[in-house]
Amino acid sequence: MSFDRIREKLNILADAAKYDVSCSSSGGTRKNNNKGLGDSHSSGICHTYTEDGRCVSLLKILLTNHCIYDCLFCVSRKSNDVKRAAFTVDEVVELTMNFYRRNYIEGLFLSSGIFKNADFTMERLLLVCKKLRLEQKYNGYIHLKTIPGASDELIKEAGLYADRMSINLEMPTEAGLKLLAPEKSHADVIKPLDFVQKNIAQFSADKKLIKHVPKFVPAGQSTQMVIGATPESDKDIMYTANTFYKNFSLKRVYYSGYVPISDDTRMPVLGTQPPLLRENRLYQTDWLMRFYGFKVQEILNDANPNLDIDIDPKLSWAIRNMQHFPVDINKADYKMILRIPGIGVMSAQKIVQARKFGKLRIDQLKKMGVAYNRAKHFITCVDTPYQIKDYQGTQIKAFILAESQSKYLKTDSNQLILF
C-alpha cells in the first residue's frame, strides 16, 4: 500500500466519521488472558482531545463513505460532492493494531456508509472484528455500528466480537427524520436495537446457569440524536431519550449539535454556529436523569418545554420548587442532598458519611468540594447565619447570576447597567 494513498484514505474516512460524537471506551470487560494485545479499562481512557475540546479515545473511521442513501444531514449522502474512499479490511486491522501498540487509542470505532446493501456492508464490518479478535489476539475496545436492515445472523455474530454496538436515531422525532431522510424511519432503528438488547439479556441469563458463556456486547448499546437541524423542543428530545433508555437499556444517548454541512433550505444555513450551549444543557439533563434521581417530567413538561439557557437545569428545577428548600445538610436524606444546586455526587456522599461524626459546618462543606456560593441559598448547616427574609426563587437566580460568569454568554458581559 502506498504511503500517500493510505494517508489520503485516512483523512477522508476520519473526516466523514467525526460527526458521530460517541467517544466512550468504557464498560469493556475484556481481559488480556491470551497474552495478546490489549486489556480493557472499565472506565475508559481519553487519550487526547481535539482542538474543539472533544475527547479522542477510539480510532473513529468509516470503512467507506460510499453510500446508497441520500440523508440530508449526512456529509456522506449520495448527492454530496465529496471525495470517496474505501479501506480494505486489512488496512483497518493494521491501523488499529499499530495505533493501539503506541498507546494512541483505546480501540476502534468502526462505521460505514451503505454500499450495495445492508448485509454486504455488515459482512465487511464483521470481518474486521473477526480478524482483530481471532487472528491478531486483539483485546482492545471495539465499537461497531449496527447496520439497519442487516440480517439477524450477522448482527448476532458481530455482537460476539464487539464491545459496544450503536445505531443512531439521527432525528429526535419521526417527523423530523422523515423531513430530512424520507427513506428512513425510527422503526428501522428500533428493530435491531431491540434484537441486540434481547440477545444481551439472553446471554446474561445464560451466564447465571452455564459457566462459560461468550461475551455479547458487554459494554451495551448507545444511540445519537442530531440537535438543532429540525425544530423539536428540548422536551421532545429528552422524552425520546428517556423512552430509549427505558425500553432498550441504552448505556448512553448522545446529543450532537448540528454543524451545517448542506445548503438545502430545509436545514439551518451554512455558517450557522452549532448550538453548543443547548447541547450542554441537554447533557446536563441527561446526567440529572441518570445519576441524580430526577424524572424527566420534573425538568421538562408542558409548562417548561425548553431548558433555560442562562442557568443549568438543576438550578432551574430548584428555583421553581423552592417549597423543598432550605434543606438541612445534617438531617436530609441522600436523595434530597443530591438535588441541591452546587452539590454533586461526590460531595453528597462525603456529607452523609461525615455527618455521622458530628454536625457539619460551612468550612467543612467548602473543603469537601461543595460550591458553597451556589448551595448557600438552598441549605442550612450548624453555623448558617440567621436570615430574616425569605427570598423568592427569582431573586436567588439574580444573586447567582450576578456572581457567576457564564462561559457561554460572552457577549452580554460588557452590557451597561443603568439602574
Added chain:
Amino acid sequence: MIYVFDGSLPGLLTAVFEWFERKPGFVSLKSMEIFQPEAFTEVMVIDTNAEKADRVWDGLQKKMKKTWLRNFYCSYLSEIPEAYQHLFQFTIYIFQNQDGAETNYGNEHVMALSKYAKSVEREKHRMEAFIRFQKTGDGMFYASIDPDFNVLPLINNHFKNRYADQQWIIYDLKRKYGLHYDLNTVEEITIDFTTEANKKNPSAILMDEKEELYSLLWKDYFKSANIVARKNTKLHVKHVPKRYWKYLTEKQLG
C-alpha cells in the same frame, strides 16, 4: 518536636511507631531532604525499621478498607512535604479512633489525604492516557515521562496487562528510573543517558522503519477528527494542559 525521616514509606511508618512508643504530643514530620534545623525545637532522627513499619502497616490494614490503603499509598507517592505531615497525623488519628474513622470527611487529615489521592490518581490516569510509545529498530516500545508525582508504581500493572505481547520501557526522567517489560516480568531499571540529545527521545536513526509512518498517520487523524466550527481552545487546554504536550505525538510539529 520534629521527627526527621528518610523519605521512604517504611520510614514514615516507623515514625508513627516511635510516636506511639513515646506519645510526645504534637510532632512535625519532615523528610531528610527538606529538613532545616531550628533553634529551640527538639529533633529526633527516625531510624527506619522494617519490622516496626510492618506492624504499623498491618494495623492500618486491619483498621481500613482497601480503597483507603490505596488513598494512603497514593498520598505518599505525591512526594509533597505537607502530605507527609498529614499522613503521619492521619495514621495516629486512625489508631486512636474506632473503625470507620477514615470516612469522617469533616476531619482535616481525612480530607487532605482524599485530595492528595485524587491528584495522584489523576496524574496516574493521565500517564495511562498520554504516554506515547515509539517503536525502536530492535522492536522495543519506548516512552519517557516526567510526571508531577511518582506514579510509575501505580501504572505498572496497567501497561503490563495491556501490552503483554510487546517489550516496552517507560522511563521517568525526573526521578531517574524506569520500568522495563521483557514479555514476562516488569523490572525497575536505570539508564545512563550519556548525551543530552538522548534524553528527550531515542534518536531517529534507532527507530523502526514504520515508526514515522504511524506517527504521521496519527497526526493526520488528530487533525481530521477536529470539527473547526466547534473550536474551543479553552476546553482543549483544560483537558490536555500544556505541560503534557511534550509527550503527545499529535502535538509535535511536522
